[in-house]
Amino acid sequence: MKEIVVISGKGGTGKTSLTASFAVLVAKVKNEAKEIAEDEFKDYVIVDGSPGVGCPVVSSLSGAKFVVLVTEPSVSGFHDLKRVYELVKKFNIKTGCIINKYDINKKITSEIKEYLIKENIVHISNLPYDEDFTKAMTNGQTIVEYSSGRLKELVTDSWNTILKNVS
Numbered sequence: 001m002k003e004i005v006v007i008s009g010k011g012g013t014g015k016t017s018l019t020a021s022f023a024v025l026v027a028k029v030k031n032e033a034k035e036i037a038e039d040e041f042k043d044y045v046i047v048d049g050s051p052g053v054g055c056p057v058v059s060s061l062s063g064a065k066f067v068v069l070v071t072e073p074s075v076s077g078f079h080d081l082k083r084v085y086e087l088v089k090k091f092n093i094k095t096g097c098i099i100n101k102y103d104i105n106k107k108i109t110s111e112i113k114e115y116l117i118k119e120n121i122v123h124i125s126n127l128p129y130d131e132d133f134t135k136a137m138t139n140g141q142t143i144v145e146y147s148s149g150r151l152k153e154l155v156t157d158s159w160n161t162i163l164k165n166v167s
């Protein structure tokens, strides 16, 4: 069993929305994998992290095989991303980053991309700002259940990129 943790320095970046989507995708993959071959069956635990760099984040990091940083391109979002990554570094865990709502500030998005390259963080994906995320949430669904279009595809691709990078 491998554990994947989703965190961000800042609140409201999209951790819960994405964690719930990934969990749904895992359930689907599980069912398919069961049908294909018992020995290819894999389990994942996806942990929805707390904002900040305090004790809850530290405890969620321990034992994790891969860290997904969810950030958004705002001054505080980028600042908190750097702050939380300084903490993650100490755990020596392979890390990837999703730039959520990337299109709300394309200048900061490119600064974040440069930072990811510099720090050797896997750039998992850019996800656009889309009201469907909130509509899905108020509908009691994840975005992969609510959307059948581009957003579902992007979140699914993000999950597949995470899987490729979990050692």
Ligand SMILES: Nc1ncnc2c1ncn2[C@@H]1O[C@H](COP(=O)(O)OP(=O)(O)OP(=O)(O)O)[C@@H](O)[C@H]1O
Pocket (backbone or CB within 6 Å): 008, 010, 011, 012, 013, 014, 015, 016, 017, 018, 050, 051, 100, 101, 127, 128, 129, 130, 131, 132, 133, 134, 135, 137
């Ligand atoms: N790409 C997006 N476009 C538009 N709205 C989004 C997007 N991603 C998430 N949201 C919305 O942003 C809000 C915050 O998302 P979410 O609750 O997933 O953040 P969080 O990081 O888990 O926050 P917290 O740190 O408070 O737990 C929600 O209303 C969600 O619907």
Ligand SMILES: [Mg+2]
Pocket (backbone or CB within 6 Å): 015, 016, 017, 048
């Ligand atoms: Mg949350």
